[in-house]
Amino acid sequence: MSNVVSLLPRTGEDVQSNLDNLVTFYKKNSPFKSKDSFDWAGLYWDVKGICKTQARKAGYEQYIYFNRDNQKAVNVKTSRKEMRPFHHAELSNVLKCHITAIQIESQKDVGTLQIWVNAYRYLDNVLSQTNKKIAELSTNDFRLAELDAEKRLAASTFYRIGSKLEGICKFINRMKLAKYKIIFRKTAKRGKTHTNSDTKIDSASIDERAKKLPSKYSLICVATLSNTDLKGDDALFQAIVEIMFATGFRFDEVISLDVDCLYEREIEERNVLTGKLEIFNVHEIRYKAKKGGGYSSKTVVDCLVPILVKGLQTAIDLLSPVRNCIEQLEEKEYDFFPELDFQHEIPASEACRLLAWSSNSNFQTFLRKRNITINARVVEGAQGKPIKVATISPIDVKGVTAALASQSIKELWSVVKNTTVADKLHRMIFVTQHQRHHALKSTEAWKFTLITHTQISDYISGRPELGVKSIFERRNLVYEDTPIRLTSHQFRHFLSTMLELCDTVSEIEVARYFGRKYIGDNEAYDHTNKAKVVMDHAHNIIASSGISSEQAKEASILFTLVDREEAIDTIDDLTTTLTTAIGLCKHDYNDSPCGKHYACLRGCAEYYRVKGREKEIHEVKRIFEQQKLHVEAAKDSVEEKYHNANNWLASHEELLNGCKIALDIEGNDSIAVGERVQVFPEGKTKCEAI
Template sequence: MSDTLDPHRSKRSSVAVVRPFASAAERTCGENLARLVKKAKQANVLRAEDWNSPRWDLQRKSRASSAGDGGLCFTIDRSTKGNLAAPFPPRYMDFVKALVCRYEAKEVGGYAASNLQQVIRAASFLFLQLSPDRGDADVTLVTAGHLERAAVQASESMNAGYRNIRSKLIFIANLLVRDGIVPLALSWKCPPVSYKDRRAVVPDEDRLRSDHMPSPEVLDALADLSLRTDLDDRDLLLVRIVDLLVCAGFRINEALTLPNDCLVEEAALDDDGIQLLDRTGTPLVRMALRYWPEKQGHLEVRLKPIPTVMQPIVRRALADIRRITDPHRAVASYQRRHAGRTLLGEPWDSLPADAMLSTYELGLVLQLGRGKTELSRQRVQSLANQYLENHARTLSKTRGFRSFEVSKLNLEAHLCGRSIAGNILRAGEGVQDIAESLCVVSHRFVHRHHKAGVPGTVRLVTDAMIDVFLGGLKSKTQKSIFDRLEYFGPNRETLSVDTHDFRHWLNTLAEEGGLSEMEVARWFGRADIGHNPAYQHMLQSERVRRMRKYMEDGKAEGPIADAAARINDPIRRADFIASTTASAHVTDFGICVHPWNVYPCAKHGACAGCGDLRVIKGDEQSQQRTSQRLVAVEEQLAIAREAMTAEEWGADRWVAAHERERDSLKRIMAVHDGQLDSGTIVHMPSSSSTLKPGPGAGGSR
């Protein structure tokens, strides 16, 4: 537009003046964001000492876990230990901190630090979409596109960890809309979790399996350790805790917070009330362990059934653990009955409470220097003086005749301060005093540089102790049990295992043994059977073997099963079954037998209507995902029909495609709702892929 035709342009200047403009809706969003941050600062639910700090130190909340010791790091990228990555810009950091505080307030008792760090991680994915150059970002400008790209980036980089990030992104999107921080409602649905990286449907399934499963060498080494009779009490205690993990599939904090009276046994009876016997004539018993589930905040203990073959191992583990921990439990019980007092062992317990101890006697009481060569009096006294310097705030000293002295009462109060007392469970859960717990030890009891722990102190065994025991420290200052006792891999490589790997291993064994998804979820203490796939790592070869056996046993339906049944020669029938079932991949709806190693799949992504699909009757995950997909397809079909009614070009093809998928999904649901026996494998028919133009809609254009 020329100057002469623009009545709003100034006659004195040929340059237009552009003023920034913010709509009323945008101004309101900014005010709502400021209000969110202000409320979070005032509430300060995480008790941050410095709101503006890029790192918040937290109190530990996870029972016997050492998680949270590193605090929360408000950084764009992940922080490494001792090295803080680049923090968020100030304005966006305030939003993230308010976000974390709001998430913390959702749950009574709050969340673990690792869960809150995932909120920060999800916010960092969103930040990188808002500000690719890592400058300051305006949260009020978030759109569905930003969230969608953040979710895609998270799924590509996080693999199996995307499930947790996905839930946090959904929380962020809901908060932005609910608190009016974005001007418009976000019509966005987070992409679903892909199961391909967790159920071995990719070519490198062996690597995925080995990443989450104990190696055969580790299992052999642990079996040998479990039978050894030359282990000291420190190693034996941790070996027996690992035995419980292997037998019961506990989460590590569930095992470490077992009550002392956890064992429950009763006679195993048949339907007529008669005692059952094993093959040797020994009466069978039903065994379970009382435990506190780590998740969902249970107020009562649950029972974990123990398989019959594992019962002797559990009895032996409990007997050894109790023998080792009984003295420490006695100390905890004494501290509970006598506030500020503890047991030091004889001859110190016989001394009066106001007795004065020299520094040399202090060293003897605390067993300083134990585990090393016999130390001289001067060396013990020097270690005691150093101890007094390190703990001067809680342990006062007075000048004695020749050296400093400490009162016995003051020492006991100091040791009580270093102990855990009272309820070991988190707020909102049940109550269990440490004196009633199984895995009770003294401070530094399992430390390899000390022959004994600190007398008069009590604490729980922590997950960090088990981690060091099984994997050592990266600094090599403490070796794992495998390195210390020279257990190595085939090429003398170092062995290590994570405590959660045992749950993956047992879950996979349960799947291979034929347990249903519901049975597996109940035994492992999961609230949702959808969590099972993350722990299932059955090899494709094992899945193929099971598929073939089902067909050979007549537990299959469909044209291939019918053709196999008509072959009378067992050898030819087995060869025919093998030729038609060369591979088996898990999909959302069932098992795919397409040979991917031979040629690509022409129907990739259209599994519901593919002739290579085999549906397992009674598979809860298949039924759930099929039902969810059917609802989505019905919605898409309704939209496509409206478009076809409006004679939009190509809408008839969408209607035809959605109708085919809907019919295929209904056939799958009919299998699950039918009268076939649970576990029957059904060969689904292939739906036609020919597109037939419908009336109107301009399909011939």
């Protein structure tokens, strides 16, 4: 008997046994069962602390939901009370096994796992109509599921669901859950890679660019606020804005910074001109890159250091009470109610008064929710009559809230410790207390969380549909009667674009500076004006090409709205272009000599003309008039029945017709004067050597 531990469920020829073994194996080895509330058959699993999470969502609940498709519109959610299990119980088990296997392989975030669930729902819809078992699944079932998804989803989401259906098919095949191998390939194709629209000058492209970059006026407003004496939460959120502006950090990277994130570093470099070692100091900021970059640091340019220092110091000062509270709780108990300095029981109404609570009933509700004992004591009333009074023990209140705070610290740190370089929670700058920054609700001092994206978004963008005003509206900072609005990510686009304008910084350095995993990600953040960049270098490009002065003038006209690569390609065309009396021949004579330069007007695809060029018009007209005479002479020869006269006539008529087409360009209003035109776009290359 083997005593080898199985790392994966064993598979055999019996597909039903394979499924049973699969469920048993993953029930036993599921990473989600570490939660006390875990139930394999449940409609949802609590995965907080098990799945990866973003720092901004550290205080949120995290669940994976295994309910069936609600047949409602996209993003319309169902309350837990209304949730129903999958139609197909076997498929639900396969789903849970698959989710568990994915999580065991590598830690995933909740959103990634939920997309797999969504894909299984489409397959569940199909099986609910056929009542098939998992063992009877076929390619057609996956096709029907994909077709259902295509009808209901946007193209980008449909592609993702198609990919997941393909993954489900592979999982079922690998685990031998179906009688026959299922061959399914998604029909959706990934769209072409997004390219920047900034080289285009149409209104839609300009509007798209405006969404991603902060406007000049919004930057002026941000600077105005930075020089305003803001107080309270406005000062805190403005500090976050200043940090994002100075660093280009993502929001999650900002709120995971530690109190010692900014430091000076001494650098030695050898001067290539003098050969001497030069020593200078730079400011660096350390952080944890969000997208797989891990621990990282970046240099902050000198002009932005004062802005960054101001933002960091403001945030550190404003949230220091929270960090001090956490530090004391980590070392010993903390007294959240110093006003209740009593060793004996006191009336709840008296405690309510001392704490300035909204009402006695609300205070007692608060106590009951936290399982704090409320005693009913009989005391002598004002008229000497005994009355019942609700009393509490201040020691119990303090002990329970301190315990809740310690538990909150433990839970929050377990979620965020992998997203920050801080070694303890109280070293994180932006740790705060629940509802501390709420405009109406009171702070729950013993529950800790991080600053949320909703809070910073409300500060710089507001929510007009809910009546939430941004700081710009509250300060009456508007442009053309329209309130300024920003997003937290626009500063990242702005700094990345500024860096792209620097010729001495390579693409890989740009990617590293912004904590990106791939160089290709730079493109989405590059909003430089390609036309301007090319024209700034046009003189150097043209000077190095060896083209004539006339061609240089043409290049200057043609290259105003193309990028550098297109400009160089077109100049290469010019250097291999022959200027003739009737126009331009684009044939590359380095490849082969032209044996028929006189045949350009006979429908050659490499023949070009420039509208309005008098020399060309004069020469083509000369040939045209000459050919009319040749055609008349050829017709006479045909009538006289000379040998091969028909071929002679056809040749002259072809040339005459070519001249007519070349001259017709002058009367075409859709072609601008000075524009170079391919005369015979449907023609054939007639530059073969003879």
